Amino acid sequence: MEAYVGYFLYFLSLLTVGGIYAIFALGLNVQWGFAGLFNVGIVGFAAVGAYTYALLTTAGSTFHLGGFGLPLPFGMFMGMALSGVIAGLIGLICIRLRSDYLAIATIGIAEIIKLILKNETDITNGPRGINKIPRAWEHFSETRFYTDWPMSWFGTPENWEAFFDSLPNWYWQPLFAATIILSMYVIYRMLERARTSPWGRMMTAIRENEPAARAAGKDVTRRRIEAFVIGASIMGLAGALFAQHLRLIEPTNTFDPSKVTFLVWVMLITGGSGNNRGAILGAFLIWTIWSASELVISGGIELVENIFSTLDPSILQTRAGFLRMMLIGILMQVILQRYPGGILPEVRPASPKAENDTREPTGETK
Amino acid sequence: MKNVLMATAATLLATTAMAEVNIGNPMAMTGPIPDLNAPIAQAVDLAATHINDQGGMFEAGEAFNIIRADSACDPVAAVDAVTKLINVNGVAAIVGPVCSGAAIAQAESVSIPAGVVTLSVSASSPAITSMEDGTDLVFRAAASDAYQGVALAELAMANGMMDIAVSYANDDYNAAIAEVFVKAYQGMGGTVTANEAHEPNKASYRSEVATIGATSENLALFSYYGSGGITLMRNALETGAFMNFIGADGMLSDELIEQIGAENLMTSTFTTSASDSSTPSFAAWAELADAAGVPASDPFVANGYDATFMMALAIEHAGSADREAIAESLRAIASGPGVMILPGQWAEAKVLLAAGFNINYEGAAGNQDFDENGDVAGNFSKSTIVDGAWAAELIQ
Numbered sequence: 001m002e003a004y005v006g007y008f009l010y011f012l013s014l015l016t017v018g019g020i021y022a023i024f025a026l027g028l029n030v031q032w033g034f035a036g037l038f039n040v041g042i043v044g045f046a047a048v049g050a051y052t053y054a055l056l057t058t059a060g061s062t063f064h065l066g067g068f069g070l071p072l073p074f075g076m077f078m079g080m081a082l083s084g085v086i087a088g089l090i091g092l093i094c095i096r097l098r099s100d101y102l103a104i105a106t107i108g109i110a111e112i113i114k115l116i117l118k119n120e121t122d123i124t125n126g127p128r129g130i131n132k133i134p135r136a137w138e139h140f141s142e143t144r145f146y147t148d149w150p151m152s153w154f155g156t157p158e159n160w161e162a163f164f165d166s167l168p169n170w171y172w173q174p175l176f177a178a179t180i181i182l183s184m185y186v187i188y189r190m191l192e193r194a195r196t197s198p199w200g201r202m203m204t205a206i207r208e209n210e211p212a213a214r215a216a217g218k219d220v221t222r223r224r225i226e227a228f229v230i231g232a233s234i235m236g237l238a239g240a241l242f243a244q245h246l247r248l249i250e251p252t253n254t255f256d257p258s259k260v261t262f263l264v265w266v267m268l269i270t271g272g273s274g275n276n277r278g279a280i281l282g283a284f285l286i287w288t289i290w291s292a293s294e295l296v297i298s299g300g301i302e303l304v305e306n307i308f309s310t311l312d313p314s315i316l317q318t319r320a321g322f323l324r325m326m327l328i329g330i331l332m333q334v335i336l337q338r339y340p341g342g343i344l345p346e347v348r349p350a351s352p353k354a355e356n357d358t359r360e361p362t363g364e365t366k
Numbered sequence: 367m368k369n370v371l372m373a374t375a376a377t378l379l380a381t382t383a384m385a386e387v388n389i390g391n392p393m394a395m396t397g398p399i400p401d402l403n404a405p406i407a408q409a410v411d412l413a414a415t416h417i418n419d420q421g422g423m424f425e426a427g428e429a430f431n432i433i434r435a436d437s438a439c440d441p442v443a444a445v446d447a448v449t450k451l452i453n454v455n456g457v458a459a460i461v462g463p464v465c466s467g468a469a470i471a472q473a474e475s476v477s478i479p480a481g482v483v484t485l486s487v488s489a490s491s492p493a494i495t496s497m498e499d500g501t502d503l504v505f506r507a508a509a510s511d512a513y514q515g516v517a518l519a520e521l522a523m524a525n526g527m528m529d530i531a532v533s534y535a536n537d538d539y540n541a542a543i544a545e546v547f548v549k550a551y552q553g554m555g556g557t558v559t560a561n562e563a564h565e566p567n568k569a570s571y572r573s574e575v576a577t578i579g580a581t582s583e584n585l586a587l588f589s590y591y592g593s594g595g596i597t598l599m600r601n602a603l604e605t606g607a608f609m610n611f612i613g614a615d616g617m618l619s620d621e622l623i624e625q626i627g628a629e630n631l632m633t634s635t636f637t638t639s640a641s642d643s644s645t646p647s648f649a650a651w652a653e654l655a656d657a658a659g660v661p662a663s664d665p666f667v668a669n670g671y672d673a674t675f676m677m678a679l680a681i682e683h684a685g686s687a688d689r690e691a692i693a694e695s696l697r698a699i700a701s702g703p704g705v706m707i708l709p710g711q712w713a714e715a716k717v718l719l720a721a722g723f724n725i726n727y728e729g730a731a732g733n734q735d736f737d738e739n740g741d742v743a744g745n746f747s748k749s750t751i752v753d754g755a756w757a758a759e760l761i762q
C-alpha cells in the first residue's frame with residue numbers, strides 16, 4: 001500500500017513541476033508563438049518572479065531584506081506584476097529590434113538581472129540565496145493559521161488540530177499540484193480566447209508580415225509590447241511557483257539558463273509553437289522524460305549487471321548521469337526530426353468572414 | 367485469476383521490501399564538481415560493502431543497499447532526485463547531497479515534509495545550522511564553514527597578519543566562508559582593508575587585483591582553483607600586489623603547484639577540513655581505504671564513509687528501517703557514552719547493539735558527535751609548501 005502512495009506522490013510531483021514548466025511554455029508561446037518575439041531571457045523573468053515572491057512572503061530573516069511575511073497570493077501577484085513592469089520597460093527600448101537582435105538583448109538583460117541578484121547581497125543574500133520560502137497549502141496545519149480568521153470561523157482550534165492530525169503528512173501535495181494545474185488551465189483558457197480573438201489574428205498578421213500589418217493600420221509596436229508584457233508576467237507567475245516548489249532559490253544554479261531558458265524552448269518547440277495545447281503537452285512530455293529517465297536508466301543498469309555478471313557495475317553507475325543527458329539529447333533530436341512543426345502544430349483559427357463565405361462550419365483551417 | 371496475480375505481486379513487493387534496507391544517495395554525479403564527487407561516492411560504496419560483508423543488517427542479515435541518484439549540485443535536480451528516492455524507491459533515509467544549496471532545497475522541499483532523515487556528506491554552509499523549524503531531521507558529517515572561517519582567522523593572526531585584503535569568488539561556498547572569516551578576523555582585532563567579490567571563470571583578474579592590491583600586503587583568497595583562483599593568484603604575483611596568501615580548501619591542490627610553481631607559493635597557507643591522522647579511527651580508515659584503492663585523505667571522502675556507516679548503525683540501533691526512529695538512533699550511536707566503534711567494525715557493533723550495549727562511533731573524519739543542530743565540529747589542517755609539495759599540519 002505504501003508503495004502505491006509513493007508512486008502517487010511521485011506522479012503528483014511530475015504534475016507539479018510539469019505544470020510549472022507548462023506555465024513557462026505558455027508564456028513563451030505568447031511571445032514567440034503568437035507575436036514572433038525571440039525571447040532568450042526567460043530565466044531573467046523567472047528570477048524576478050521568484051525573488052519578488054520569496055522576499056515578500058518569507059518570514060523575517062537576518063540573511064536578506066525582509067522577509068515581509070505577506071500573504072502568498074499577494075506575493076504571486078506581485079511577482080507577476082513586477083515581471084510585467086520590467087518587461088514593459090525593456091519592451092519600450094528593445095521591441096523594435098528585429099528578432100535575432102532582440103534575442104541578444106534579452107540574453108543580456110537576463111544576465112544583468114542575475115548579476116544584480118547575485119551582487120546585491122544585502123537584499124538577496126547574494127549567491128547563497130533565500131531559503132524557507134513558504135509553499136501554498138503546506139502551512140495550514142500550523143497553529144497560527146487555524147487560531148485566526150478565516151479558518152477559526154469554521155472550527156475551533158481543537159477541531160482543526162484533530163483534523164490535521166487525521167490527515168497524512170503529504171496532504172498539501174495534491175492541493176499544491178491542483179493549484180498549479182488550475183492556474184495553468186486558467187491561463188490556457190485565457191490564451192485560447194486571446195488566440196481566436198481579433199487580437200490573436202492581428203498577432204499572427206504581425207508575425208507573418210509586419211509591413212503588411214503596418215500598412216493595414218495596425219499599431220505594430222504597441223501590440224508587440226503587449227505580447228512581450230503578457231508573456232513575461234506569465235513567466236513571472238511560473239517563477240513564483242518555481243520558488244514555492246524548490247523552497248530555496250539562489251542565482252547561480254537555480255536560474256541556470258540551460259535549465260530554464262533552454263528547457264522551456266525545447267518544450268515549446270517539441271510541443272508545437274503557436275499552439276497552446278502543444279506548449280502544455282511539450283512541457284509535461286519533456287519533464288517526464290527528463291525526470292523518469294533516471295529511474296529507467298538505473299533499472300537498465302541493474303538488468304545489465306544481472307546479465308553480464310563479470311562486468312564491474314561501478315563503471316556504469318558513475319556514468320549513468322551523463323548517459324541520461326545523452327539519451328535525452330538523442331530523444332529530443334528524434335522528436336524534432338519526426339515532428340518538425342512540433343507534435344501539435346499550429347492551427348490557425350478561421351476568420352468569421354471566411355466561415356460565412358464557405359457557408360459551412362469548417363471550424364479551423366490550416 | 368486476476369486476484370491470484372494481484373496477490374502474487376503484493377507478496378513479491380512485500381518480500382523485496384522486507385529483505386533489504388535501502389538508503390538514498392543523491393550525489394553530484396554531473397554538474398560542476400564530478401571530480402570531487404567521484405571518490406566520495408567510492409567511499410559510500412565501500413562502507414556498504416563492509417556492512418554487507420560483515421553480516422548485513424539486523425538478525426536476518428538483510429542487504430544494505432545504496433540507491434544512487436544525480437543531484438548535480440543543483441536545487442532543481444536535487445529536489446527531483448530525492449522525490450524519486452523517497453517516493454518511488456521508498457528509501458529509509460537520505461545519505462547525501464554534496465552541495466549545500468542542493469542539500470537545503472531537497473531537505474526543505476521534500477525530505478523534511480516527508481519525515482525522512484538527511485545526513486549530508488559534505489554540505490558545509492552555515493545556513494544548514496539554522497534551517498529547521500522544530501524538526502530534527504537534518505544532520506551532516508562535515509563541519510560548518512563557520513568553524514573553518516574562524517580557524518583561518520586564528521591562523522592569520524598567529525602568522526602576524528594584522529591587516530588583510532579579502533577576495534572571494536561569488537558563489538555560495540566561498541561567499542559564506544569569506545563572511546565568517548571577515549567577522550572572526552575583525553573580532554580578533556584585525557583590519558580588513560578591502561573585501562571584494564570576484565566573478566568565477568574570468569580570463570584575467572588584473573583589474574580586481576589592482577583595485578584591492580594597494581591596501582595590504584596580505585590576501586585572503588576564497589576561490590576554487592579550477593574556476594579562476596589560480597588565475598587570480600597568478601595575476602596577484604605578477605603585479606607584485608601581495609606578498610602573503612591564505613585561503614581555504616577550494617584552493618588547495620597540486621594543480622596550483624604545477625601552474626604557479628612551488629617557489630612562488632612559499633608564503634601561502636591554505637586550510638582544509640582534515641582528519642586527525644594520529645587517531646586510531648583514521649588509522650583504521652586509512653588501512654581500509656588503501657586496501658580498496660580509495661584515496662583516504664581527499665576532501666570529504668572520509669566524511670562520506672562516516673555518513674554511510676553511521677546511517678547503517680542508526681538503522682541497526684532502531685531495529686527496523688522505519689523512517690521515524692532513525693533521527694533519535696543517529697544521535698544515540700554517534701555520541702558517547704558507549705563502547706567505541708571504529709570505521710569498518712560492523713560485526714563488532716552489530717553484536718554490541720544486539721546485546722543492548724550503547725555504542726559511540728568515532729569517525730574517520732572526526733568524532734562525529736552531533737550538536738543540537740545536527741552539526742559536527744571538525745578538524746582543520748594548514749598546508750604549506752615543504753620540498754615542493756603540500757605538507758599538512760593539524761591545527762584544531
